Amino acid sequence: MGVEICVEGLTKSFGQQVIWQDVSLTLPAGEVSVMLGPSGTGKSVFLKTLVGLLKPERGSITIQGRDLTRLREHELYEVRKLFGVLFQDGALFGSMNLYDNIAFPLREHTRKPESEIRRIVLEKMDMVGLIGAEEKLPGEISGGMRKRAGLARALVLDPEIILFDEPDSGLDPVRVAYLNQLIVDLNAQIDATFLIVTHDIASARQVPDNIGLLFRRELVMFGPREKLLTSDEPVVRQFLNGRMQGPIGMAEEKDAAQVEQELAQLRKGEGRGTGPDATGGPTKTPGSQVMTPRLLPGPGITRPPRWQAIARREAELHGHRSREVADA
Numbered sequence: 146m147g148v149e150i151c152v153e154g155l156t157k158s159f160g161q162q163v164i165w166q167d168v169s170l171t172l173p174a175g176e177v178s179v180m181l182g183p184s185g186t187g188k189s190v191f192l193k194t195l196v197g198l199l200k201p202e203r204g205s206i207t208i209q210g211r212d213l214t215r216l217r218e219h220e221l222y223e224v225r226k227l228f229g230v231l232f233q234d235g236a237l238f239g240s241m242n243l244y245d246n247i248a249f250p251l252r253e254h255t256r257k258p259e260s261e262i263r264r265i266v267l268e269k270m271d272m273v274g275l276i277g278a279e280e281k282l283p284g285e286i287s288g289g290m291r292k293r294a295g296l297a298r299a300l301v302l303d304p305e306i307i308l309f310d311e312p313d314s315g316l317d318p319v320r321v322a323y324l325n326q327l328i329v330d331l332n333a334q335i336d337a338t339f340l341i342v343t344h345d346i347a348s349a350r351q352v353p354d355n356i357g358l359l360f361r362r363e364l365v366m367f368g369p370r371e372k373l374l375t376s377d378e379p380v381v382r383q384f385l386n387g388r389m390q391g392p393i394g395m396a397e398e399k400d401a402a403q404v405e406q407e408l409a410q411l412r413k414g415e416g417r418g419t420g421p422d423a424t425g426g427p428t429k430t431p432g433s434q435v436m437t438p439r440l441l442p443g444p445g446i447t448r449p450p451r452w453q454a455i456a457r458r459e460a461e462l463h464g465h466r467s468r469e470v471a472d473a
């Protein structure tokens with residue numbers, strides 16, 4: 146069914162280097178959330194902290210009434226079974242074929258007979274479209290297939306929470322589109338809580354219920370997708386529009402006067418109404434940012450009530466075309 150994760154006042158440092166501080170957010174049960182942020186802002190560190198691989202200095206992570214930051218190692222081992230993690234490169238064992246890689250957590254953490262393991266492995270391989278590739282070694286397949294194999298492996302213990310670390314990195318736009326559809330379909334099928342770290346703005350616009358943004362050692366914003374996508378907060382707008390003008394610089398920090406000058410110029414440009422912005426796209430004036438339609442579960446996927454409600458809302462927002470999709 147998916148469980149809620151409640152993070153409060155979380156702070157993580159390495160020695161003198163504070164990665165982020167006082168991070169508070171709630172990942173709602175069964176929903177899809179995306180975490181954005183410039184390179185090096187500690188998104189991967191955040192995922193590793195959530196799953197208990199890194200210890201924060203302060204704050205709490207509450208799941209099913211237990212604070213993960215206070216658990217002993219053997220208790221943490223139990224709680225980790227709630228999680229499935231898809232690491233950036235799939236983190237597969239190079240010398241094992243895909244079948245054995247995907248079976249690995251079942252052989253390691255359960256006493257299921259091989260016949261049952263076979264049923265589960267083939268079911269998950271089918272879900273991610275890898276049937277027929279059981280004998281392949283990770284080195285013999287494409288990056289996209291490795292990601293899907295990593296995802297199948299993350300699914301075998303029926304996790305309540307799935308963490309995705311840049312699932313789209315290194316994939317071409319078409320593979321990213323397929324992967325996004327797979328993520329949405331999976332969410333409708335298994336109803337777990339998803340957190341996706343990504344740099345891909347197109348995915349962030351289409352896939353999640355909620356979006357967060359880490360910048361300058363803080364969580365700038367976390368909330369429903371609509372709130373972030375229509376936000377006038379300069380950092381959020383700069384990031385979502387992939388612009389150089391704004392508070393985010395090449396080395397992260399920018400001079401305050403320079404930021405103000407750039408923003409004033411942008412505002413002047415936006416005041417003219419319809420000219421192109423720095424990305425070459427249509428100008429997005431405050432409060433009138435374009436809302437991309439949400440990606441819905443594909444045909445053949447039974448939609449639970451949550452996704453039926455999302456499809457109805459999308460049909461109301463985006464009219465006829467979405468209504469056809471919603472009815473499909």
Ligand SMILES: Nc1ncnc2c1ncn2[C@@H]1O[C@H](COP(=O)(O)OP(=O)(O)OP(=O)(O)O)[C@@H](O)[C@H]1O
Binds near residue numbers: 182189
């Ligand atoms: N085990 C560690 N020990 C010391 N510093 C670390 C450790 N892990 C990460 N860091 C530092 O934490 C910072 C954040 O790293 P992280 O990989 O989480 O960033 P990120 O936002 O995921 O970046 P990217 O988008 O480029 O993948 C970096 O400065 C990194 O060097």
